Amino acid sequence: MILKSKAISAKFDIINDLRVIPILKTLKLHDNIYICALPEFNNLKGKSFYYYNNKIDLYNLKCSCEISKERYSQYKDYRDIRKTCAHIYKKLLSLKNEKRVELDNLTLLLLETQSKYGPEVLFRYSVKQKEVLFGVNEIANSSWINVYSQVKNEEGIFFRYSYNSSEKRWRSSLRPDNSTEIEEQLNSFNC
Ligand SMILES: [Zn+2]
Numbered sequence: 001m002i003l004k005s006k007a008i009s010a011k012f013d014i015i016n017d018l019r020v021i022p023i024l025k026t027l028k029l030h031d032n033i034y035i036c037a038l039p040e041f042n043n044l045k046g047k048s049f050y051y052y053n054n055k056i057d058l059y060n061l062k063c064s065c066e067i068s069k070e071r072y073s074q075y076k077d078y079r080d081i082r083k084t085c086a087h088i089y090k091k092l093l094s095l096k097n098e099k100r101v102e103l104d105n106l107t108l109l110l111l112e113t114q115s116k117y118g119p120e121v122l123f124r125y126s127v128k129q130k131e132v133l134f135g136v137n138e139i140a141n142s143s144w145i146n147v148y149s150q151v152k153n154e155e156g157i158f159f160r161y162s163y164n165s166s167e168k169r170w171r172s173s174l175r176p177d178n179s180t181e182i183e184e185q186l187n188s189f190n191c
Contacts, residue, residue, distance in 0.1 A: 034122045034133075036110045037079040041101055051087040058095075063087045071119070081110055082119040082138075089115035106148060106158040110135070113146060113160065120146065123189070127181045134189060135160075143167065145186060149176035165189070 041058050049056045055064040061083045062072060068085040075082045089111045095101045096108065103111075113120055113135060123134040135146035143166040151157045162171035163186050176182055
């Protein structure tokens with residue numbers, strides 16, 4: 001998939017208008033392409049953690065595994081979520097459960113996706129005045145688009161749905177709220 005690679009390597013502008021999702025700190029890459037920036041874990045500065053045999057520095061988002069080294073050199077900017085490997089995700093998840101770090105539900109979902117399927121860029125839309133993010137894997141040439149949409153009547157709680165743009169179907173028939181309008185966006189979506 002050709003994914004506007006020039007745009008991806010472009011310099012970031014930090015978006016200051018975060019009214020719609022105040023919990024998600026995003027960096028603008030292109031007209032409508034975003035990535036998630038992780039919060040700064042200041043309380044973890046100078047601390048090392050281990051996940052199996054991997055040494056992790058969560059303050060600097062570094063892990064001793066090969067994937068982390070590769071991604072760290074690729075994604076140099078700020079707190080780019082795409083730097084993270086599965087070990088960083090698992091460690092952050094356990095620290096979140098221990099209430100030692102604060103992470104919102106959407107950031108956790110994005111971390112989980114990233115750890116399972118690899119780096120993803122986000123396209124941001126508003127459907128019936130609700131924020132919807134489309135996630136496209138940067139590496140895999142896939143027809144599946146992740147759709148992060150808020151759960152009905154649960155403000156700020158997101159769920160990941162997946163839509164196959166060539167087969168025009170939802171994975172496991174799970175559809176988000178306002179799925180008709182979202183499908184219209186997805187079917188005109190061209191990355
Ligand atoms: Zn790792």
